[in-house]
Amino acid sequence: MDDEFAFIDSVTPTGTKQEGLVVGIGDDAAMYQATEGFNQVICVDTMVEGIHFRKDTLTPYQIGRKVLAINLSDIAAMGAIPRYFVVSIAVPSTWNEEELQEIYRGMNELAERYNVDLIGGDTVSTNSALVLTITTTGEVEQGKMLLRSVAKPGDIVFLTGEVGGSAAGLDLLNKRGLEGPYTEEEMTLVKIHQEPKPQIEAGRILAEIKERVALNDVSDGVASEANELATASQVTIEIDAQCLPGQLTTSYKTREQALEWALFGGEDFQLIGTTSETAFPKLVQLFKEKGIRLTAIGKVYEGKPEVWLKDRNKKGKLDRKGYNHFQKR
């Protein structure tokens, strides 16, 4: 709505590479063509300076990149193909033009990687924190959308990639800031926090197989997301701590700390889901072909919508426990 960031206009509409796209001449409106036989998916995510990021934990490039990654993770959790996105940014005068362009560079780089086009936006000024909102649209074949509500007793609980790395990275960043110093191993954790990868390919494998799959993305930690699956599907889920894929025994942290981060840390943006015992080996094979790690971390039982954690000889109820960055915990 404002005119102060006119340079953004030239940054904004990148998108003409996908067929059928017409960028509308309106400031804030764009047009595109839906694919026949597909449903449309839409999701929105917002990050606020001082709440979800600070300049001393993420560079402007990483801020842009991360908001889009979070948003694409929602698309991945539905098994959809991301198509287009629009950006709204409220910018205080404490941010300069170069930093803003870095935010866009971060978004554009990830957008290119996943072939999703920036087709519009609204840039306004604010007297306070920078607020960045991205809305992404995607498409998924009719009848193939993945839901949380279809887990069944007997299912295997699976997880893509590793968890706990983002929280470990944030812990490091809170202690030592952007500049570190960090060992190579520590830098891996820091990068997991700063530059998460949305599991689009994994979501697509799960959408394309002809099997029943319940799915969720790990934005708030395995404990929280498993509880959501249990509630949505009205089943009991048991997770085996020994099976949780993560760097549980690195030199950086104790096993207890690593397990807490894996369960409650969040922002790993992996996918957690369930499928039948007969379908699971098929999944393992497909993921192996694509070079994506897939791990069985538990089982689904008939019972109350609860999550239980088994760790060697101990067993206890695993509550939701969110994770709220700088504010809570």
Next chain:
Amino acid sequence: MDDEFAFIDSVTPTGTKQEGLVVGIGDDAAMYQATEGFNQVICVDTMVEGIHFRKDTLTPYQIGRKVLAINLSDIAAMGAIPRYFVVSIAVPSTWNEEELQEIYRGMNELAERYNVDLIGGDTVSTNSALVLTITTTGEVEQGKMLLRSVAKPGDIVFLTGEVGGSAAGLDLLNKRGLEGPYTEEEMTLVKIHQEPKPQIEAGRILAEIKERVALNDVSDGVASEANELATASQVTIEIDAQCLPGQLTTSYKTREQALEWALFGGEDFQLIGTTSETAFPKLVQLFKEKGIRLTAIGKVYEGKPEVWLKDRNKKGKLDRKGYNHFQKR
């Protein structure tokens, strides 16, 4: 992303009235079906507390309502039918739950009026100003999207409704606040500022007639929007001040002030456009049938992309001149 505003979850997904809609179980993702033969339109608008509104010029109800109205106005300017919207809201602790619910009530009331469904959102906390972002999707018949770039020499320049009322209303609000007191005539102006109406029906009439129409919505004032039409179409536009529909001679303001508000005030959210001299009478008839005011306010000439204002015996070049609420002017 946060859990603090859990009550919003129950407010958020209203939408099941439109066929083909499936609200996704994901927090931030929803699914819907595109209509065959239609293109998809998307637009995003953001309003920031202290920049675009203050608690002493708009009630929470009006804030929610107005952001959606602004967003729907973009849809109207493309001749599209609005379908779904998602909401992102960054809320500081200075706003209470009741006020937030009022924001949603304002959105929902307008959404119901235009049959557009709230299908998702992201509610986060912030330490500073409230930021409200709405992204709306719409649909327009393939080949029918209205653009700014198709005005031709000889065209009539037309305008829906009246202009200048919003700026007059804001002026009153700045002087006397939400509580007034206001005369009935003044209250009309205040309401135009607080509760603008997106010209969806007008946009649809213009999309459905089989005529060439260039179109823009009046978010930044007639001068600015006419300049955009002139630039996009590479034509000269001449506007006749005598023809500008607005309350030019009310007791509240001088003619000069009224004219300035009409030209530069903005936020009227009417539609300004051009069509051929032969098509114009057809338009007048169609608008009359729907009870929407339509006025010829100027003409299009061959020439440089400029806008000229004719006022009785005077004539001068009319520059863009934006309007930036509380910050500028």
